[in-house]
Amino acid sequence: FYLTDWQSDEGALTTTFTARSILEIADQKEYLPGATFSNLYELAEDIMDFVGVEDYYIDPALLDIPTTGFPEKINARSALQYIGIAGKCAVYQDRQGLLNIRRFEVLDARTTYMNYVGEPDMYCGMVYVAVDNGYDMKNINFDNVYDVPQIKLDKLVKSLTIVAHIDGEEVEFTYVNAGVKEGTALKLDNPLIQSEGLASEIAEWILAESNLRALYSVNWRQNPCLECGDIVIIEDSFDAKKQSRIIKQEFEYQGYMSGRTDTKGGV
Numbered sequence: 001f002y003l004t005d006w007q008s009d010e011g012a013l014t015t016t017f018t019a020r021s022i023l024e025i026a027d028q029k030e031y032l033p034g035a036t037f038s039n040l041y042e043l044a045e046d047i048m049d050f051v052g053v054e055d056y057y058i059d060p061a062l063l064d065i066p067t068t069g070f071p072e073k074i075n076a077r078s079a080l081q082y083i084g085i086a087g088k089c090a091v092y093q094d095r096q097g098l099l100n101i102r103r104f105e106v107l108d109a110r111t112t113y114m115n116y117v118g119e120p121d122m123y124c125g126m127v128y129v130a131v132d133n134g135y136d137m138k139n140i141n142f143d144n145v146y147d148v149p150q151i152k153l154d155k156l157v158k159s160l161t162i163v164a165h166i167d168g169e170e171v172e173f174t175y176v177n178a179g180v181k182e183g184t185a186l187k188l189d190n191p192l193i194q195s196e197g198l199a200s201e202i203a204e205w206i207l208a209e210s211n212l213r214a215l216y217s218v219n220w221r222q223n224p225c226l227e228c229g230d231i232v233i234i235e236d237s238f239d240a241k242k243q244s245r246i247i248k249q250e251f252e253y254q255g256y257m258s259g260r261t262d263t264k265g266g267v
Contacts, residue, residue, distance in 0.1 A: 001097075021093040026051045027077040033069045040065045040192065044083050044101055051076050056099040062087045067192050071165075086192035088205045094227055104245065105231055138226070140261065141235040145220040148237045154264070157210040158183030162199045165191050175203035177210070214267045216244055222251055222259035232263060242266065 001019035008015050031050055037043045040062035048056050065087055070079060080101070084091040089101045140149075158181075161174045170189075173196060177183065188206070193199050216234050226232065230246050244265030251259040 022051070022053055022097070022099055023077055023080070023091075023093060026053075026080060027075065029076040030073050031070070031076040031079050032073045033071075035069075037067055037069045039063050040067050040083055040087050043067055043069050043192075044080070047076060047079050047083070048099070053099050055097055056101070058101045059087060059089055059103050061103060062089070062101070065198065067194060070191055082190050082192050085188070085190055085202065086198065088202060090229055092228065102229075104229060138230065138232045139235075139241075140218055140220055140232050141241075145218055145235075146258070147219045149234055150217040151236060152215050153267070154210075154213040154215050156180050156183035156213060157186055157207060159185045160203050160206055161185070161187045162193060162203055163187070163189035164193045164196060164199045166194060166196070171196075173199045173203070175200070175207065177207045212245075212264055212266050214242065214244070214265050216242075216261075216263045216265070218261045218263070220259070220261065222249075222257050222261070224251065224257070226261075232261075234263060234265075 001021055002024070003017060003019050004024075005018040006015060026047075029051060031047055033046075035046060037046070041058055041060070044058045044062060048058075062083070067086070070082075074082075080091050083089075084101060087101065087103070089103050091099075091101050093099050142148075157177055159174060159176050161172055164171050164173060186206075188202075190202075193202060216236070218234060226246060226249070228246050228249055231243055232246060233241050234244050235241050242265050244263035246261055246263050248262035249259065250261075251257070
């Protein structure tokens with residue numbers, strides 16, 4: 001991270017530091033395309049070089065998405081955001097300073113259980129939770145929370161209109177979220193969506209993510225090994241253990257570690 005400000009706090013033996021990620025630097029630069037590109041991967045590499053990012057990861061799936069690039073000058077941070085959406089990726093910097101354009105793992109909207117019956121050393125019919133990647137550290141259960149997790153529902157998306165830029169023309173495509181009778185209507189205008197096929201893929205992805213509407217807020221011991229975007233399994237007061245994706249992390253240290261984790265997952 002890059003230090004932008006600091007101060008010694010009045011009446012206390014503490015100092016407050018404010019730091020920003022590489023994306024803050026990208027936000028201060030205007031990207032002017034000067035080359036011809038054949039896919040999103042090449043375009044992303046050119047922007048990384050323009051911003052001065054040396055450590056980065058670009059999902060190889062972007063090699064399969066054709067593009068002619070941006071038609072005019074654009075803010076570098078916005079350019080990365082457009083690439084992320086067109087590539088169905090998240091754009092973020094991890095704690096190691098690596099700037100990622102990476103597709104998330106598919107999140108199972110259902111409660112994740114595995115039933116083992118008659119296995120050695122197991123009671124018949126006993127239920128075990130399937131932990132993502134086999135790591136116990138990704139369980140947030142009642143053994144390490146200070147309060148029962150708060151749960152609320154996000155708004156559903158009823159329809160999504162995508163403005164595609166095809167052969168220099170703006171064409172609108174509207175997609176309806178099946179089974180949703182009431183919800184919000186979104187509109188997406190992305191200059192890198194340059195075909196109806198890509199528009200359809202992105203609409204399916206956005207609508208599927210919007211259906212994961214259970215918002216958890218957990219006050220617990222915290223685990224600094226976890227990153228935003230990681231999938232965790234949360235135990236709640238309804239005796240369910242849900243896969244849920246971390247969207248926000250807060251850490252606090254007062255002789256011991258604690259903090260709050262906000263996640264988003266299926267109902």
